Amino acid sequence: MSYQDDEDGIAFDGNPSSFPKDFGYGAFDGEHDVTLSSAGEQKPRILLMGLRRSGKSSIQKVVFYKMSPNETLFLESTNKIVKNDINNSSFVQFQIWDFPGQIDFLDSTFDSDMIFGGTGALIFVIDAQDDYMEALNKLNLTVTKAYKINPNIKFEVFIHKVDGLGDDFKMESQRDIHQRATDDLADAGFDQIHLSFHLTSIYDHSIFEAFSKVVQKLIPQLPALENLLNILNTNSAIEKSFLFDVVSKIYIATDSTPVDMQSYELCCDMIDVVTDVSCIYGAREEQGDTTAFDEQSSSLIKLNNGTVLYLREVNNFLALVCILREDHFERKGVIDYNFLCFRKAIQKVFELRTKTPTNVNHCSSSPVVNGKNIISESHISPNLIE
Numbered sequence: 372m373s374y375q376d377d378e379d380g381i382a383f384d385g386n387p388s389s390f391p392k393d394f395g396y397g398a399f400d401g402e403h404d405v406t407l408s409s410a411g412e413q414k415p416r417i418l419l420m421g422l423r424r425s426g427k428s429s430i431q432k433v434v435f436y437k438m439s440p441n442e443t444l445f446l447e448s449t450n451k452i453v454k455n456d457i458n459n460s461s462f463v464q465f466q467i468w469d470f471p472g473q474i475d476f477l478d479s480t481f482d483s484d485m486i487f488g489g490t491g492a493l494i495f496v497i498d499a500q501d502d503y504m505e506a507l508n509k510l511n512l513t514v515t516k517a518y519k520i521n522p523n524i525k526f527e528v529f530i531h532k533v534d535g536l537g538d539d540f541k542m543e544s545q546r547d548i549h550q551r552a553t554d555d556l557a558d559a560g561f562d563q564i565h566l567s568f569h570l571t572s573i574y575d576h577s578i579f580e581a582f583s584k585v586v587q588k589l590i591p592q593l594p595a596l597e598n599l600l601n602i603l604n605t606n607s608a609i610e611k612s613f614l615f616d617v618v619s620k621i622y623i624a625t626d627s628t629p630v631d632m633q634s635y636e637l638c639c640d641m642i643d644v645v646t647d648v649s650c651i652y653g654a655r656e657e658q659g660d661t662t663a664f665d666e667q668s669s670s671l672i673k674l675n676n677g678t679v680l681y682l683r684e685v686n687n688f689l690a691l692v693c694i695l696r697e698d699h700f701e702r703k704g705v706i707d708y709n710f711l712c713f714r715k716a717i718q719k720v721f722e723l724r725t726k727t728p729t730n731v732n733h734c735s736s737s738p739v740v741n742g743k744n745i746i747s748e749s750h751i752s753p754n755l756i757e
């Protein structure tokens with residue numbers, strides 16, 4: 372059977388499609404938009420905090436605005452809270468608040484109830500190239516304060532700027548910071564608070580990886596997505612697959628096999644290649660503003676070690692990137708067919724989310740929908756062919 376017949380009524384017209392030229396995060400009003408209407412709705416919020424010059428603004432610019440790491444040298448320091456809406460995909464809809472480092476919680480103008488109350492995750496950035504004792508004090512103060520107001524916040528510590536450190540020193544800093552931070556919390560009587568630690572740098576993929584992990588914790592549908600990816604992989608002889616948010620290169624889900632950094636980097640690089648080529652040769656002018664990511668977009672890269680990278684668009688913002696053996700790719704028809712089943716299932720997840728009345732205020736703690744209940748294997752596997 373021809374898989375193109377299956378494309379939700381979109382006839383294949385042979386036109387090359389293009390990615391949007393400007394990779395901004397404006398409102399999206401495409402035909403297949405299944406995002407929540409943002410009118411009057413509160414999005415889950417991620418706070419970026421830490422001492423001044425720890426790298427908060429740089430992180431945000433590099434991950435979400437495609438700024439090159441070197442350009443961050445010229446960033447001006449942040450004097451007020453900067454709020455940014457990230458709503459490029461249905462799954463990655465949140466706000467990031469970048470705080471000036473010198474903020475004082477005791478200040479009466481700092482409305483901590485309002486700020487921590489609606490927060491899904493708090494990222495605390497520590498400059499690992501600097502003396503981190505002051506940062507640890509501030510971390511303790513911030514986390515305890517936030518926890519008292521909203522115990523559902525996920526606390527994430529980015530041990531940042533590790534590009535300048537040797538491997539041994541990296542590990543040693545992580546161990547030391549982890550130890551001190553948890554000891555401080557225990558001393559303050561807060562052993563129940565859980566901190567997650569990530570080694571990050573804007574000069575490599577670690578910052579994208581870490582951000583992926585943070586965002587994933589805020590996606591209630593994660594188990595459903597993981598499950599779908601597992602099924603897809605098993606039925607299509609795929610070794611590893613990532614569901615990417617194309618613009619940010621955050622992966623919002625992957626199958627349950629462990630992620631190795633190199634595979635992730637390969638897939639990121641592939642996305643860069645595809646977006647760059649689409650930007651340069653994409654036929655956006657003639658097609659007006661409507662193209663965005665086309666459902667027909669795909670890309671195939673064969674590496675000389677017998678591995679194939681295969682990218683398919685899932686919707687306007689999400690792409691699936693798979694890694695598989697070249698000999699298994701001979702059955703491309705099967706893979707493509709299974710991909711279409713996968714995409715339909717994903718759309719169902721989206722639809723459910725659109726229909727479900729949500730309270731995203733504490734979204735991390737009260738899942739909008741429980742993914743495992745939505746898509747059980749029986750919904751998709753009968754359609755898959757092996």
Ligand SMILES: Nc1nc2c(ncn2[C@@H]2O[C@H](COP(=O)(O)OP(=O)(O)O)[C@@H](O)[C@H]2O)c(=O)[nH]1
Nearest residue numbers: 423424425426427428429443444446532572573
């Ligand atoms: N070496 C290195 N420098 C970084 C990294 N991230 C940020 N920086 C630098 O740290 C400085 C302060 O960054 P900025 O984002 O303004 O910090 P903020 O005050 O926390 O917002 C800038 O000069 C950045 O170029 C990193 O991962 N590695």
Ligand SMILES: [Mg+2]
Nearest residue numbers: 427428448449
């Ligand atoms: Mg700043």
